[in-house]
Amino acid sequence: MDNKEAHIAEIISLIPDKPGCYQYFDEKGVIIYVGKAKDLKRRVSSYFQKEPENNKTRMLVRRICDIKYIVVDTEEEALLLENNLIKQYRPRYNVLLKDGKTYPSIVIKNEPFPRIFQTRNIVRDGSLYFGPYASPYMAKVMIQMIKNMYPIRSCKFPLSPAAIKSGKYKVCLDYHIKRCKGPCEGMQHAVDYNRNISEIKEILKGNSSRVSQALLKEIQALAAEMRFEEAQMLKEKYDVLENYRARSTVVPSMMHDIDVFSFATNEQSAYINYMHIGNGAVVQVYTIEYKKRLNEAKEELLGLGIVELRERFGSNACEIIVPFLPDVVSVKEITVTVPQRGDKKKLLDLSVMNVKQYKADKLKREDKFNPEQRTTRLLKMIQTDLHLPSLPMHIECFDNSNIQGTNPVAACVVFKKTKPSKKDYRRFHIKTVAGPDDFASMKEVVTRRYTRLIDEGASLPQLIIVDGGKGQLNVATEVLQELNLRNRITIVGLAKRLEEIFFPDDPVPLVLDKNSETLKVIQHLRDEAHRFGITFHRDLRSKSQIHSELDAIRGVGEKTKEMLLKKYRSVKRLRSVPLDELAGLIGKKKAETVCKGLNTE
Secondary structure, three states, X not given: OOHHHHHXXXXXXXXXXXXXXXXXXXXXXOEEEEEEEOOHHHHHHHHHHOOOXXXXXXXXXXXXXXXXXXXXXXXXXXHHHHHHHHHHHOOXXXXXXXXXXXXXXXXXXXXXXXXXXXXXXXXXXXXXEEOOOOOHHHHHHHXXXXXXXXXXXXXXXXXXXXXXXXXXXXXXHHHHOOOOOOHHHOOOOHHHHHHHHHHHHXXXXXXXXXXXXXXXXXXXXXXXXXXXXXXXXXXXXXXXHHHOOOOOOXXXXXXXXXEEEEEEEOOOEXXXXXXXXXXXXXXXXXXXXXXXXXXXXXXXXXXXXHHHHHHHOOOOOOEEEOOOOOOOOOOOOOEEXXXXXXXXXXXXXXXXXXHHHHHHHHHHHHHHHOHHHHHHHHHHHHHHHHXXXXXXXXXXXXXXXXXXXXXXXXXXXXXXXXXXXXXXXXXXXXXXXXXXOHHHHHHHHHHHHHHHHHHHOOOOOOEEEEEOOHHHHHHHHHHHHHOOOOOXXXXXXXXXXXXXXXXXXXXXXXXXXXXXXXXXXXXHHHHHHHHHHHHHHHHHHHHHHOOOHHHHOOOOOHHHHHHHHHHHOOHHHHHOOOHHHHHHHHOHHHHHHHHHHOOOO
């Protein structure tokens, strides 16, 4: 494998299974292809798994020297972002979208008695644009719905107060069918008209719950009057409105010449993502890393990153969006925004998503080339999150398994250096507990396990995990106390419902982030203990189900038993077989033994 193939293979191994856009670069660093994907890893790797049949695709793959990608929330956003990137870079191999066609938006014109219509051209005249829409049909349906709900004019007359007063315009058909209130003849005041426009803006912004509720009430009223066809028409509108996404969260059309910065950090490094917005599109995404030297403050690091990235890409944007105020921005007449909600907050969230992905990819790359470093990092993270006195090099997890008290068993799995040590796994038959009593079963198993380890002088774990809540944890803690191990071993319980971690004598559980690597290791232990225990339980149950009365008859071996059951299928049928017939099959003496054992004549 040459250097180029190795480089591409490394990138593909790090690409996440998320929606987004990917960019292919040639040896000169020029973008030659932009694509979208619901699953970035699957889509990108498909180019390199086998020789493409299409000649054009073959040529493209041969020229790929580098790959970059941008993650987004949904496939629809990936589609819109792909369109923006293709318009910006015009890659050689993107033929279909090089015709300048763009996705439609809905505009509320900046004029007296504003018109509302669908457009593909963005004119910066103070008008409000909503979109772009991945589906032109969706934009058309939304406009039609708005016109059905609100009397909005469709004429192109310049309705200035003077023109209306002069009486030069006349109402059209829309007025007569009650789709317009006739502002051209002064029959609707601007205040009333603009009140409707304000409500329409809220719908297009996505704040459509009030409208949805009104439609639902009207649907129910029509259905109660048996007017089902009309109700169905409104139901279709209601479904569209409920499924409607008011605009792309990638870039709202009215935004132009804005820099977005986001920040992420760990103990050694700080990561700063830069995203430039121009002409209603994401036109640049880049992430840099700073190695920490003197435990610098995040405000200082973000300020340094802003200056460096703006200089590197020659940005003169007069507004920047940041997650918090940086220390110094050495650019005069610049607006710094820390958004809390709305379109700018969605842009910041997109940047945050990409800086976190860059950080995760960097970590995966380091772990791949240095597994020992990953293990040490994981152990330190578990130690910090669970407040352990030492690294948990040896962890054990217990799980009980029974169904309505039958064949009660338990399992103990052992992880060493965060990896399963299967030779140390242990299974337990519950001996002293009758019925389904998880607390008593846990007490028996923990007692047997650590009594034996102490007697054998074997190494003890630094951490014990019991699968269950406070009850199982309390009985296991009592056992450790009785064995004088309470101060030597940390023990926690993992509740099933909310994945809460309970500590002894602490009523408040620890709730880790669902993406926490500590939680993932604990879940792996719990799942492995459950798998190991349930497999043992299933084996025991299977053996008990195939037990028959023949097993209790002394002098009847496995071969005889197998022969009889194969011929007669069940013990019930075997009871009705005459002695002579049975003797002819297995001999007179053994036949008499079988009949006596089954209490038959």
